[in-house]
Amino acid sequence: MRISELAEVTGVPVHTLKFYLREGVLPPGAATSRTRADYGEAHVERVRLVRALVEHGGVSIGDIRSIVEALDSPPPSRHELLGVAHRALPGVTAGAEVSAEVADLLESLGWTTCTDGPLAAGLTAAVAAARAAGVELAPAELRRYAEAMRAAAEVDVEVALRATSAADALRTVVLGTVMVDPVLLALRRIAQEGVSAERG
Amino acid sequence: MRISELAEVTGVPVHTLKFYLREGVLPPGAATSRTRADYGEAHVERVRLVRALVEHGGVSIGDIRSIVEALDSPPPSRHELLGVAHRALPGVTAGAEVSAEVADLLESLGWTTCTDGPLAAGLTAAVAAARAAGVELAPAELRRYAEAMRAAAEVDVEVALRATSAADALRTVVLGTVMVDPVLLALRRIAQEGVSAERG
Known part of the structure; x- marks a missing residue:
């Protein structure tokens, strides 16, 4: 055409x-x-x-260029592939240090591959910002949020595993992450009302 | 001072x-x-x-004014209080129609109080945008995401129930929703890597 x-x-x-x-x-x-x-x-x-x-993802043209470069020459392993997708997506690499609390949490969840990377630093920054704004966010609550997101990520990974090629898997992860984020946040608000009514 | x-x-x-x-x-x-x-x-x-x-919430001064007005004269019931918080937060009321799929999903989850409101319309719009971008998002996957967010919302509601007044509960919900969203999205990405490594 x-x-x-x-x-x-x-x-x-x-x-x-x-x-x-x-x-x-x-x-x-x-x-x-x-x-x-x-x-x-x-x-x-x-x-x-x-x-x-x-x-929808607020991704800059420069970041999109690194995503499509990865799509055109996909990395050999699925784990590297997730790393490429995550590094290219915005908002994840904010922050530089990983708190002991976050490192311990990831360790206790068995997620030992990412205890010192940019994702853990991004989580540390998000937790610090929430607490600075007055959200208590006790360690036990953070852990329950992590367990909830494990259930969401299990769906993500199963969908990515259905991909027929590494390039397709990368496209699935990038697009699925950016486009399903708003779906999850909308569901969180609905679930708040649903759970509140159940206990009501 | x-x-x-x-x-x-x-x-x-x-x-x-x-x-x-x-x-x-x-x-x-x-x-x-x-x-x-x-x-x-x-x-x-x-x-x-x-x-x-x-x-962090990208909330306009106009929307903040309605949030603080609600804080200064909190509604009598907790359910109304969630409605006030959710209507004031951005990105939730986008979209006008509720799809039959979303209505059925919420019905089957027992969340019958919000099947026809702005939150359900927002979810409908987010699901449509994801699919238009090429994300498959099968109904069974959407349901699993909803169950994951139910677990997150259970933490949210328990935290709000600890509030000592309606105004404090509203503050907790608004702040907890806006400030914990980035924590959940950071956890989703970490969990993707963790789950992927477990299956790797």
Whole structure:
């Protein structure tokens, strides 16, 4: 299809598609003449991914470039793949130090692979910000929140394991993380009302 | 304490405190002269709440005004109180229609009090956006995510029930929702790596 048709199918204007091409987040189409190129289904999927990351994930074009570079040459192991996805997503690497409390928590949950990485530092920063704002967040509560998110992550990992290739798995993790975050937060609020009514 | 001391204690500049006073999100201090007023612990707590909502919750001053109005005249029942908190928080009332799938899900979870409200519409919109971006999100997966968030919400409700007054419960819910959201999302990413390593 021509770029105008790619715009129609994806709902993304031609000038935005040209911006994606210039920024290297959308691969060039197959040249059919000096000024025309042909785009396929892979382009449609890539445009949807970029759009979702920009609109809902608040991911910068620079970060999207590292995500699509990883998509185009996926890392060999699934664990590295998660690392690539997580490092590229915003808001995760905020903070530099890992508190002893967070390290102990992750250790006790058996999550020993990430006790000293950027994700643990991001959690340390989020916990500190909540407490500074006046949320008590006792260690036992933090642990129960972690157990709840383990149940959510089990779904995430099962979905990623169904992927047919490493690139597909990476796309699934990145998109699933960014786009399911708002679903989880909406569910949390509904569950608060549901649980409150049950005890009511 | 004087406004300069309130600024020092909270780390919020005097000109920002004056803006909060003008916008009605910070109640005036007790006048001690024509140009001076005295502020107390309640002001310190209020400034921290407003600051957290602005910086981490992305809540507008208008929405903060409705939150603090609710704080100053809390609704009689805990269920109404959650409704006040949720309506004031951003990103929840996006969307207008509730899908049959979401209504059935909430019904089957026993959360019948919110099957037709703005929270259910917000969930419908979040699910639709995820699927439009290419996330499969099968109904069985959505249900498992809901069960995970029920476990998180049980912690939320227990914390709110410890509050000594309706105003304190409202403050706890608003602050706990906004400030614990990033903690949960950080935990989700860590749990993805942890669960993936367990299965790896």
